[in-house]
Amino acid sequence: xxxxxxxxxxxxxxxxxxxxxxxxxxxxxxxxxxxxxxxxxxxxxxxxxxxxxxxxxxxxxxxxxxxxxxxxxxxxxxxxxxxxxxxxxxxxxxxxxxxxxxxxxxxxxxxxxxxxxxxxxxxxxxxxxxxxxxxxxxxxxxxxxxxxxxxxxxxxxxxxxxxxxxxxxxxxxxxxxxxxxxxxxxxxxxxxxxxxxxxxxxxxxxxxxxxxxxxxxxxxxxxxxxxxxxxxxxxxxxxxxxxxxxxxxxxxxxxxxxxxxxxxxxxxxxxxxxxxxxxxxxxxxxxxxxxxxxxxxx
Amino acid sequence: xxxxxxxxxxxxxxxxxxxxxxxxxxxxxxxxxxxxxxxxxxxxxxxxxxxxxxxxxxxxxxxxxxxxxxxxxxxxxxxxxxxxxxxxxxxxxxxxxxxxxxxxxxxxxxxxxxxxxxxxxxxxxxxxxxxxxxxxxxxxxxxxxxxxxxxxxxxxxxxxxxxxxxxxxxxxxxxxxxxxxxxxxxxxxxxxxxxxxxxxxxxxxxxxxxxxxxxxxxxxxxxxxxxxxxxxxxxxxxxxxxxxxxxxxxxxxxxxxxxxxxxxxxxxxxxxxxxxxxxxxxxxxxx
Numbered sequence: 271x272x273x274x275x276x277x278x279x280x281x282x283x284x285x286x287x288x289x290x291x292x293x294x295x296x297x298x299x300x301x302x303x304x305x306x307x308x309x310x311x312x313x314x315x316x317x318x319x320x321x322x323x324x325x326x327x328x329x330x331x332x333x334x335x336x337x338x339x340x341x342x343x344x345x346x347x348x349x350x351x352x353x354x355x356x357x358x359x360x361x362x363x364x365x366x367x368x369x370x371x372x373x374x375x376x377x378x379x380x381x382x383x384x385x386x387x388x389x390x391x392x393x394x395x396x397x398x399x400x401x402x403x404x405x406x407x408x409x410x411x412x413x414x415x416x417x418x419x420x421x422x423x424x425x426x427x428x429x430x431x432x433x434x435x436x437x438x439x440x441x442x443x444x445x446x447x448x449x450x451x452x453x454x455x456x457x458x459x460x461x462x463x464x465x466x467x468x469x470x471x472x473x474x475x476x477x478x479x480x481x482x483x484x485x486x487x488x489x490x491x492x493x494x495x496x497x498x499x500x501x502x503x504x505x506x507x508x509x510x511x512x513x514x515x516x517x518x519x520x521x522x523x524x525x526x527x528x529x530x531x532x533x534x535x536x537x538x539x540x541x542x543x544x545x546x547x548x549x550x551x552x553x554x555x556x557x558x559x560x561x562x563x564x565x566x567x568x
Numbered sequence: 569x570x571x572x573x574x575x576x577x578x579x580x581x582x583x584x585x586x587x588x589x590x591x592x593x594x595x596x597x598x599x600x601x602x603x604x605x606x607x608x609x610x611x612x613x614x615x616x617x618x619x620x621x622x623x624x625x626x627x628x629x630x631x632x633x634x635x636x637x638x639x640x641x642x643x644x645x646x647x648x649x650x651x652x653x654x655x656x657x658x659x660x661x662x663x664x665x666x667x668x669x670x671x672x673x674x675x676x677x678x679x680x681x682x683x684x685x686x687x688x689x690x691x692x693x694x695x696x697x698x699x700x701x702x703x704x705x706x707x708x709x710x711x712x713x714x715x716x717x718x719x720x721x722x723x724x725x726x727x728x729x730x731x732x733x734x735x736x737x738x739x740x741x742x743x744x745x746x747x748x749x750x751x752x753x754x755x756x757x758x759x760x761x762x763x764x765x766x767x768x769x770x771x772x773x774x775x776x777x778x779x780x781x782x783x784x785x786x787x788x789x790x791x792x793x794x795x796x797x798x799x800x801x802x803x804x805x806x807x808x809x810x811x812x813x814x815x816x817x818x819x820x821x822x823x824x825x826x827x828x829x830x831x832x833x834x835x836x837x838x839x840x841x842x843x844x845x846x847x848x849x850x851x852x853x854x855x
Contacts, residue, residue: 298679300668312705312706313701386613396806505694527799
């Protein structure tokens with residue numbers, strides 16, 4: 271219904287000529303002006319700066335210099351942690367979502383887990399880092415329990431202030447985010463498809479391999495990519511947990527902001543723009559995969 | 569049994585619930601696996617909270633961390649400041665996005681993909697990059713906002729409004745889709761209402777659920793936001809928590825639990841107000 275209204279509106283807009291169209295356009299100006307001032311302009315400043323040398327001349331050097339050990343290492347660490355937590359969070363989140371939606375558990379558990387996922391996926395940053403420090407940090411109660419049974423994780427190379435520690439912490443918001451975004455796809459699996467496969471004599475494994483997984487795959491991939499971007503852009507949690515100990519891209523940008531960690535302002539801009547480029551690619555991939563996935567959710 | 573009935577009478581299945589439920593598995597094995605997955609996940613989610621709770625009780629006497637926290641004037645100042653910033657953010661975001669989404673649906677449908685694209689940009693530009701750009705742009709004339717407290721607060725609110733774009737716009741746009749804004753607008757106009765009256769007395773009340781869920785999500789995110797607040801040197805709640813975590817032993821645990829409770833409360837409210845509407849509400853932002 272609103273579709274026809276929209277089309278009707280489009281037609282009036284074209285029919286009523288130039289002057290009228292300009293007046294209608296004024297309606298979105300406040301929003302566009304705000305976005306231009308506080309979103310686009312700041313980003314443009316970084317873009318322009320990333321193409322300038324210290325003297326202000328045009329150059330591509332800043333982007334070539336990103337391949338230096340320090341900045342390349344930062345990208346590598348960020349990508350590694352995002353990839354690991356996206357894939358692990360994706361698999362575990364899918365399992366949890368499937369268990370509470372279609373796993374035969376009592377009904378109320380579903381809405382409880384969904385609401386909790388909303389909480390946990392937004393529970394990041396300083397309090398999350400603290401919570402894990404209090405739990406599996408040096409004096410955390412799980413560490414104490416493990417030591418009581420004769421295992422000292424900190425004597426065996428484990429520390430919460432490491433990549434693996436950070437990954438464990440990131441999973442706390444990655445896993446529930448996966449539950450939230452994959453739930454509609456699991457809801458979209460029609461009962462008829464399973465019954466049709468069963469009537470044709472398919473086993474459960476065959477149903478998964480030939481029906482459910484191919485249908486869910488675009489959704490799962492898209493969600494994992496979204497999780498990747500979610501971890502890649504995170505700064506607060508890593509900063510609060512490790513200070514600057516693990517040089518993720520976001521951490522290095524933060525150090526550059528509070529001092530001059532790279533010794534070169536323009537290199538800092540290039541680092542930030544490289545990050546925007548990677549986030550852009552993930553968002554494009556995500557929306558492409560979501561559009562593919564929606565074919566089955568009508 | 570119900571599965572059998574549904575299969576014989578497909579219409580019964582349609583009538584029995586708002587969304588088609590995937591068929592419950594037959595085997596006990598599957599249910600057992602579901603329970604294992606659920607229990608393991610719940611353990612992973614609850615252990616850090618339990619660890620925080622235990623840690624907060626380690627002081628002597630056991631309630632010392634809590635009484636110290638409650639006596640800390642800085643906590644109230646930081647939390648109060650965060651709440652004020654969050655409320656202003658929500659108001660500004662609603663004032664900016666409701667008329668825009670409404671107008672785009674009513675008069676500029678061809679602009680919708682573009683506006684949607686702009687509202688999704690904050691996903692591409694993470695908070696750390698946004699604050700980097702803001703500090704670079706607004707630390708010198710013509711727009712020297714970072715040099716004064718007021719200017720920095722303005723910048724903080726504007727940054728948070730930008731962060732709220734993706735889910736606020738989506739919540740509002742989804743809300744607009746289910747009401748017939750064209751008819752409502754024409755009816756209001758024929759009764760002599762102006763644009764302001766239409767917005768305030770017709771569109772806003774109809775979007776109550778959508779706006780409230782977007783608002784509480786924004787509230788949860790703003791109160792817990794650290795990156796932008798830290799680099800703009802604003803005394804927000806998360807900045808306070810980070811500060812005391814370096815200086816104090818047990819109080820941070822109490823405050824972290826409090827922070828978790830705020831997020832719980834916000835999400836609880838969203839779940840409550842969204843329950844009657846039968847629609848899925850967006851309940852997550854980006855980090």
